[in-house]
Amino acid sequence: MAIPSQKHDVFQAIADPTRRHLLQLLGDQEMPVTVISGHFPMSRTAVSKHLRILAEAGLVKERKVGRETRYRLEAEPLMELKRWLSYYERYWENKLNVLKRFVEQDDDAAELTFTPLEVVDPEK
Amino acid sequence: MAIPSQKHDVFQAIADPTRRHLLQLLGDQEMPVTVISGHFPMSRTAVSKHLRILAEAGLVKERKVGRETRYRLEAEPLMELKRWLSYYERYWENKLNVLKRFVEQDDDAAELTFTPLEVVDPEK
DNA sequence: ATTATATGAAACCATTTGGTTTCGTGTCAA
DNA sequence: TTGACACGAAACCAAATGGTTTCATATAAT
Incomplete structure (x- = not known):
């Protein structure tokens, strides 16, 4: 498994409270962005950016289902x-x-x- | 033990590679700032600021000895x-x-x- | 075919972060 | 007492961060 020299590492990814909250939320089930962002006091776009950072650190996986993108926790990193x-x-x-x-x-x-x-x- | 509502938490403190390096360095022995900063490619003042952040997170303790300030790891947090x-x-x-x-x-x-x-x- | 929904991209903004240099002060040494 | 050393405080700066709004595009529903 070659390290893909990601921009964001795990340490940085979990430094933000919102992102830790996201991990917690996504542990229980896969969810589309709009549903996820409903749990946070900020715009959907902001949540989406946090999800990207988590994805770059490998802590979250995305899957396209129709017009929505579903995210789930990936704890391995x-x-x-x-x-x-x-x-x-x-x-x-x-x-x-x-x-x-x-x-x-x-x-x-x-x-x-x-x-x-x-x-x-x-x-x- | 009441939480002193610190500005920097542990998650933030360890997010920076320099600070993780500092923890590693200070695990082995207590050291004054100048000696510590000799291990880093940046100014003493910059290192000093990192040490402050670590101290705010409780990850490092300082002790004044004469004109120098010695730091040591505090792993408990x-x-x-x-x-x-x-x-x-x-x-x-x-x-x-x-x-x-x-x-x-x-x-x-x-x-x-x-x-x-x-x-x-x-x-x- | 048209409209509504789900999402990412882009431009933008304020604040934080990680660094610098300069200066002041306390302490040790000659 | 006069330097030299150890350090933090302050002012400053560029880049990163965490947020916003607006727009474009793909898919689903009517």
Whole structure:
């Protein structure tokens, strides 16, 4: 699967609250643009542009049915986000460990243990 | 923990590649601004502004040491992202299930099974 | 054939964003 | 005390963003 060097990436796509709302809405069912835009306090055209950005990020697929265009969620690209996130999980897990140690009054651990795991690039 | 109604949220903060790079850099160690900005092809002031945005999202903490300001990663706010993401996991898991079924040539499943789980708001 | 509906494209606009340079201030070093 | 260093604030700028309205086109319905 070659990356199509899209203009908008997943991180940018989900940055906007309206677009996150769109994803939520389209999770449940495929919908044509007019119906979708009925859920938002803005013009149909504006919603349409948000849908385009989501489509460019691969988060949404469109299908032409007669004179309407129906959109549906495509969650797969969110895996990239999950992967990115997983890199940072150890940091807050470490934080929780520190807290746990504190609560347990483990006094002989004077300095905080820091788990230096493998050095990875969270972007790839 | 009351939400301090910050101007920049986590979704916005991580949308920018430079800021994601900053998080990566600051994961390993606390660093003063000048050292940090040495890793980026832009002015110290520009980096400083990115750091401010990250700080507003709670993703970074600053500490004054003499004449320098040192920054370090604070991963905890990423949990919000994880929570948001987890809502969508079932969608791509479902996708994988469909694929698996296809590979297994399970012909008597003519229509795709769609698991309608609980309706939750991924934003909260 | 004509009219109504669904949509995208285009032009436009205000605000935000990501960057710059310049300047002021606090702190360390000689 | 006099520089030099570390930094943020401010003013500024071009481009991107999120929205609008208007127009053109394809399809459906009468």
